[in-house]
Amino acid sequence: MSSIRTSRTRLLAAAATVVLAGLSLTACSDGTGVHDEGASKVSGGPAGTSPRPSADASGGPDATAGQDRAPDGKTDGQTDGKRGGSAGSGSGSSGAESASLTERPVAEAPAKVTCEGSTTKTVATPLTRPLNHLLLKVTNTGGKRCYLYHYPAVRFGQEQAVPPVVEESRPQAVVTLEPGQSGYASVLLSAADGSGGHGYTSHSLDVAFFGAELAGSVGKGAHPALPAKGVYVDESLKVTYWQQDMDDAVQW
Numbered sequence: 001m002s003s004i005r006t007s008r009t010r011l012l013a014a015a016a017t018v019v020l021a022g023l024s025l026t027a028c029s030d031g032t033g034v035h036d037e038g039a040s041k042v043s044g045g046p047a048g049t050s051p052r053p054s055a056d057a058s059g060g061p062d063a064t065a066g067q068d069r070a071p072d073g074k075t076d077g078q079t080d081g082k083r084g085g086s087a088g089s090g091s092g093s094s095g096a097e098s099a100s101l102t103e104r105p106v107a108e109a110p111a112k113v114t115c116e117g118s119t120t121k122t123v124a125t126p127l128t129r130p131l132n133h134l135l136l137k138v139t140n141t142g143g144k145r146c147y148l149y150h151y152p153a154v155r156f157g158q159e160q161a162v163p164p165v166v167e168e169s170r171p172q173a174v175v176t177l178e179p180g181q182s183g184y185a186s187v188l189l190s191a192a193d194g195s196g197g198h199g200y201t202s203h204s205l206d207v208a209f210f211g212a213e214l215a216g217s218v219g220k221g222a223h224p225a226l227p228a229k230g231v232y233v234d235e236s237l238k239v240t241y242w243q244q245d246m247d248d249a250v251q252w
Contacts, residue, residue, distance in 0.1 A: 115146035115177055116209045116219025124205055124224035126231060127186070127250065134187040134231060135250060136207065136224070138242075140177035148175040148183045148242035150210040153217060156202035156233050163187075169240035169252050174212075176244075184249035188238045189231055196234030203230040 113119075119142030127133040136154075140146050151165045166188075175183040190196050205226055208217035243249040 112212065113142075113144055113146045114209060114211050114218045115140060115148045115183070117207075117222040118142075118220045119144075119146060120177075120222065122207055122222035122224045124207075124226060126227060130186075130250065131192050132189045132232075133250065134189055135246070136185045136187065137182050137246075138177070138184075138222075139182040140179050143179055145176060145178050147212070148177060148209070149212050150214055151239050151241045152185050152187075153208040153210060154187060154239055155206045155208075156231070156237075157200065157204060159202075163237040163239055166238050166240050166252050169243070169248075171241055171243055171248070175242040184243050184246045186240050186249045186252060188236060188252070190234040191236040196236035199232060199234035201230040201232050202226070205231075 115138060119140065121139045121141050123137045123139075125135045125137065127135050136152055138148060153162045155162070177183055190199060203226055205224055207222040207224065209219060209221070210216070211218040240249055240252045
């Protein structure tokens, strides 16, 4: 009897083993496998760590995930938006102030007026000392200061070429004439010893005025009267620079 009971026990144990093995195979074949109950409660990361909240479209706490908060509870984006608007209005005010500064008229230095025939009176006077010289006196008859630049461009009779200037007579500064003041230049008409060639007698004189650039005459010319007998001119003809004082003009 005992041997029969032992055999039955063994048979039941073997059958139970077969049933358990079948259940295991069935669980593996349907893809479910065996799951850990504690691990299944964590949706990412190792066990024991809390999952990161997902974004909530309803504007709940998850809506601001990943954004830093300012001390007043607003996000940096909101704070920067208001700050940016304030900065923009401030820079606009500064820009308007800058524009208004640049639009203000800038005072320019008054242009220097060249002395010329319409605002001056020119007188030509023959000199006995030095011999064969003619003194030109230009007086400012206008209401503004004017400047006598360089030297007079003189022409006797029908001559076209402007005579050369005595370079040694160049003054240290441009001659300046206030209203009523006069400037001077002298003209060497002919050689004192008669050595000059191509001499002739002229009864007319034209005087032109150079501008600061010495690029041509400026304004109207002058036509001072000469003595009735005229003046004798030869190829020794030269002029001095304009001078502030008459003594400086007649020493050449």
